[in-house]
Amino acid sequence: MHQIADVEVAKNIMDANKKLAHKNLHKLEDNGIFCVDFVGAIGSGKTTLVEEIIDNTDYKIGVLAGDVISKFDAGRIEKHNVPVVGLNTGKECHLDAHLVGHGLADLPLDDLDMVIIENVGNLICPVDFELGSHLRIVVVSVTEGDDTVEKHPIIFQTSDVVVINKVDLADAVGADADKMVCDAQKLNPNVKVIKSSLKEGIGLDEIIAAIEEAMNS
Amino acid sequence: MHELSMAQGIINAVLDTAEANNATEVNEVTVEVGRLAMINPEQLQFILGVLIENTIMEDAEINFEEIPAEIKCYDCDFNGEAILDDKDHYAPMVKCPKCDSLNVETLNGKDIVVKNIVIEKPDDA
Ligand SMILES: Nc1nc2c(ncn2[C@@H]2O[C@H](COP(=O)(O)OP(=O)(O)OP(=O)(O)O)[C@@H](O)[C@H]2O)c(=O)[nH]1
């Protein structure tokens, strides 16, 4: 004979990631490291921005480069002579705190002041996964279309800084960069929005200043 | 496609609890999905269906309950359920229902929780 039982499970599937994210944050803080994570659309300029920050600041930076196949971005960053770990997601569309934890274990944390995490290019899935960073910056470019911001509200509501990149191409693709700025401010009144052309060196100082402001607060 | 990792998390939680309770079969699973989790229940349902084959939850009925988004408004002090702009159903915009402000903190609605399961077990277990 069998009996039927109703059993409480009460297990939050998001908790495992959250716990690991907090562990990552503690590990970073124990080493006095500030951590920024970049999310954003595919090809929006995340890796370029990481490269520019490395070349234009004096911080000792380590990089975790996430990708479906991680060797591409990691290979680019390696050329800037900083420690970099490629985080291969395989099929997944986002980094999670577990992968970041493994990446941190492979970085020389005693010797760094900043860790930059580049997430997989995706404006949707990374929202569900905290990584343990202090500051989240979302990078989109005008070439994705000037409706990109309003179409993906949550990632803009949950980021601290928005970078609207490739403004040098706005006219060529018929995009209104200012509309994207307004959309972001409407979605997230507390967010800092910066227009940039990393190709022409526009906006980089402002992005670095935003990171430093967060570092010192 | 992170429905795949979510599905795996759900199945592990169900099977762990089922085993701990000596279940021979799982008949029903109830999962709460927050309105702000970037998850499409239909895709989740599909992937779960594939992954539970050949487990004791193979024939289980899986129910999803939607958990509303709860917010706190910094502009008017409203505390409660948010209005969600449903034009993009699984990427809603969070707004204060009282004053329309977007200057809000999300208190609830991001989680995915396996709430309970209905199992069969031998009488003497
Ligand atoms: N015109 C223009 N091109 C840019 C700018 N910033 C980056 N690019 C170019 O855009 C392309 C994509 O840049 P990446 O930095 O690789 O973009 P990403 O976001 O790291 O891409 P994924 O990692 O594949 O998601 C490269 O060819 C860059 O040189 C810019 O401001 N203007």
Ligand SMILES: [Zn+2]
């Ligand atoms: Zn990249």
Ligand SMILES: [Zn+2]
């Ligand atoms: Zn591991």
Ligand SMILES: [Zn+2]
């Ligand atoms: Zn996905």
Ligand SMILES: [Zn+2]
């Ligand atoms: Zn309000």
